[in-house]
Amino acid sequence: MNMFGLNTQKSYLPFILLVTLLLISYSAQSIRFELSHGKDARCFSEDLIKNSMIVGNYSIVNHNKDHPLPPDHTIAVQVSTHGVTNAIIYRADNIQLGQFAFTAYETEQYLMCFMGTTDDSNVNLSIDLDMRTGVTTLGWPNIAKRSNVDRMVHEVQNLHETALSIQEEMSYLLHRNTEMLELNWITDNRMFLWIFVSYFVTFSVTGLQLWHLRTFFRKRKLI
Numbered sequence: 572m573n574m575f576g577l578n579t580q581k582s583y584l585p586f587i588l589l590v591t592l593l594l595i596s597y598s599a600q601s602i603r604f605e606l607s608h609g610k611d612a613r614c615f616s617e618d619l620i621k622n623s624m625i626v627g628n629y630s631i632v633n634h635n636k637d638h639p640l641p642p643d644h645t646i647a648v649q650v651s652t653h654g655v656t657n658a659i660i661y662r663a664d665n666i667q668l669g670q671f672a673f674t675a676y677e678t679e680q681y682l683m684c685f686m687g688t689t690d691d692s693n694v695n696l697s698i699d700l701d702m703r704t705g706v707t708t709l710g711w712p713n714i715a716k717r718s719n720v721d722r723m724v725h726e727v728q729n730l731h732e733t734a735l736s737i738q739e740e741m742s743y744l745l746h747r748n749t750e751m752l753e754l755n756w757i758t759d760n761r762m763f764l765w766i767f768v769s770y771f772v773t774f775s776v777t778g779l780q781l782w783h784l785r786t787f788f789r790k791r792k793l794i
Contacts, residue, residue: 600703603632606646606687606696614684616653617704619675622736625704627683630668632697640667644696647686654679664688 604613619625629648633640650661650671656679661671665688675681687696 601699601701603697603699604685606685606698608687608689608692608694612649612684612686613698614682615700617681617683617702619678619681619704621675621678623704624672624674625681625702626670626672627700627702628668628670629685629698629700632699634697643689643691644694645688646696646698647688649684651682651684652677652679653682 602615606613617625627650629646631640631644631646645665645667647664648661648666648669648671649659649663650673651657651659655677660673660681663669663671671683683700683702685698685700687694689696
């Protein structure tokens with residue numbers, strides 16, 4: 572049963588710098604929102620480009636720090652694509668906290684929906700959501716950070732994969748720049764040849780006309 576009803580010839584240096592900045596872009600956002608019993612799911616959207624990654628940590632806020640959350644204070648979470656594929660990427664039911672992480676294999680919109688599953692109609696749940704998006708680390712299936720050492724290792728892996736992605740993109744742009752320069756050189760040579768041929772034809776026709784007029788006037792004994 573689906574609990575989430577969704578209707579849902581110039582220098583290339585400036586361009587290279589722009590692509591580099593986009594590749595190393597990284598954003599983080601933290602929000603807190605309320606979930607009421609029996610209300611529709613609360614959804615958030617994020618537009619991700621291909622090969623970017625998003626990591627989300629969520630938890631129910633415990634306003635009474637002296638006591639644990641009641642076991643029936645739970646939520647359901649679903650992450651899905653919206654637009655091209657409409658596929659469910661992550662789903663968790665009857666939980667109090669968790670984490671989702673995935674790589675965007677296509678450029679499209681992604682929805683993160685939350686719904687309260689507590690049976691108490693008088694309870695409003697406060698949810699903390701921390702989302703981070705950035706360049707993906709290809710082949711990085713486990714992003715759980717269990718210790719400071721693991722966190723450092725994963726961050727280094729992330730930076731390494733980011734550097735490789737930037738290197739590949741730079742190589743591609745340099746290759747395209749070389750192709751464009753070669754195309755410009757060929758075009759310039761062809762234009763020069765065309766101008767030379769045009770001048771040659773023009774002067775040749777002019778010379779023939781002058782020779783014809785001179786012959787005509789001589790036959791008529793005008794000169």
